[in-house]
Amino acid sequence: MLLGVIADDFTGASDVANTLAKGVAPQGGLRTAQFLGVPTTAAPVEIEAGVVALKSRTIPVQEALAQSLAALNWLLAQGCRQIVFKYCSTFDSTRAGNIGPVAEALAAELKVKGVVVCPAFPGAGRTVYMAHLFVHDRLLSESGMQNHPLTPMTDPDVRRWLGHQSRSPVGHVALDTVRKGTDDLAIALSEIGDTLVVVDAISDEDLQTIGRAVADHKLVTGGSGVAMGLPGNFIRRGLASGEAGRLIGADGPEAILAGSCSGATRRQIDLHKQDHPTMAIEVDQVMSGETTAEDVVKFVARHHGNAPLAYSSSAPENVEAMQAKYGREEIAAKLDALFADAARKLVRAGVRRLVVAGGETSGAVVSALDLGALTIGQEIDPGVPVLLSSGETPIALALKSGNFGAADFFAKALERLQAR
Structure with missing residues (x-):
């Protein structure tokens, strides 16, 4: 396995698995499987990207940390060279939520800084500009997410919201740096001493730039969009096949x-x-x-x-x-x-x-x-693939x-x- 994902809910896991399996044309994606919870056995050898789906978004922080670190250890044992911590593109969490603590714990375990935080998913209308999260033409706090029954998002400033959850200051890389290209962005991230860094992105091209810039990063965090450019890094190096999601399904009621x-x-x-x-x-x-x-x-x-x-x-x-x-x-x-x-x-x-x-x-x-491991199939709508369980x-x-x-x-x- 080349790339491992820790997702804080099950729909988010499907979303990012879809992104990795689809990849970006003409290169294609990775052979991807979704695992429901931390597996107790090794992954199939043909899997190039494994997504561990947790239900850790709204549970107590210490439980979220324990589950996430267990997922990290399993993915590393499968040989993963890069880890993605995936959360919702609307940054679903409270001021005392789990995104900051989990991201910092993963960074500490992997001994890294300058970790990208980018919930942007332009295909679904989520963009980040000046560290503020938008849903289409509305700030997150005016998009309806302020009424979420479990994680009401009342502040669109991702940097400030994450700051409530984190022990250390949160950095920011603005869109103009991203638009300068892969090399400039990579340098900017390497020069930041903060553990977590919010990175602006308002288009798929921005996300692909971020993906190329973090090719050698051990840890990346964000919505499923941040994974868009990651399969290409492995494909260009000849480590992955570029196989896309297959047409799969089941008959019955x-x-x-x-x-x-x-x-x-x-x-x-x-x-x-x-x-x-x-x-x-x-x-x-x-x-x-x-x-x-x-x-x-x-x-x-x-x-x-x-x-x-x-x-x-x-x-x-x-x-x-x-x-x-x-x-x-x-x-x-x-x-x-x-x-x-x-x-x-x-x-x-x-x-x-x-x-x-x-x-x-x-x-x-x-x-x-x-259901155990799920095979990732074709995309239904942006962020939602067909999933198929194994067995008779x-x-x-x-x-x-x-x-x-x-x-x-x-x-x-x-x-x-x-x-x-």
């Missing part, structure tokens, strides 16, 4: 589970419900035990072949009201448990194509299914971050998950 409350997911739900059966999962009924995983399974079974969708998504004002009534952590735990149990029962009942929306929901689902009865999955995907994502994803 389908289901869609959505636990994200993002604006993008709510729009996708609104469009999908116009022509497909949907089931709204109400928080009050979940908390009282009136709605259970068995209800979701029965709903899906009644609508096989019609792309049934079960969702708990709601508008920000409704989310706030429910959190005030029951507590944020209590609701999250109940919903995660319901979706996990539903997914387990659905697969046992024969579902073979499964679309999941929301990072926390995806983490709960794949942890419950215990493979499961085809799409794990979508809440903010990702076009309005017609759900129906399109189920179509792409079919065997080809």
Whole structure:
């Protein structure tokens, strides 16, 4: 294995795995596998990039550190020459969040400084300019992320937000230095004494420049976009084949589970419900035990072949009201448990194509299914690939971050998950 990734949630892991498998034309990408949690056995020898998917974004800091360092040690044991710490392109964390502590711990373990911090993903509208994170034409704090139920992002200044989480000062490399080219950027990073350095990027070309500049860096951090230029470094050196993501899928019944409350997911739900059966999962009924995983399974079974969708998504004002009534952590735990149990029962009942929306929901689902390593296939929408489990009865999955995907994502994803 040449390159190893530590991802702080499951949808983010799929996102960066997609980036590495796709690569940049005409060079292509790396043979990539996604692992659900830290594996206990060695990776297949043909794998060039391995992505370890953790559910560490919102857990206590010490637990996130322990899991991330365990993932690092496994990846290094597989021979990885470079490590990427992948977090969301909207920098999902609180002021006391895990991104800073994990990045610093990885840097200390690898004994490196000048570590790039770049959550930019222009293909999904995320750009970094003067260390401020934008979502399309809005500052992060005005994009809707300020209403996130678990990680409300109220400050778009990545350098300042990261400073709250870090023990040492955070550096910055501005866009004009990036635009001077690979050599100038590499020199700028080598001359910075700070452990973590926010680097501006507003285009895919900027990300490719960053990728070339960090070819010899042991550690890089960011959204999936920062990995865009990394496969080419190994391919140019003759260390990798340049094989792209393959057309893969599975045959069988389908289901869609959505636990994200993002604006993008709510729009996708609104469009999908116009022509497909949907089931709204109400928080009050979940908390009282009136709605259970068995209800979701029965709903899906009644609508096989019609792309049934079960969702708990709601508008920000409704989310706030429910959190005030029951507590944020209590609701999250109940919903995660319901979706996990539903997914387990659905697969046992024969579902073979499964679309999941929301990072926390995806983490709960794949942890419950215990699918092992996942093969990375073709891209559905930017940042979301087809995933296929191994074994006699493979499961085809799409794990979508809440903010990702076009309005017609759900129906399109189920179509792409079919065997080809």
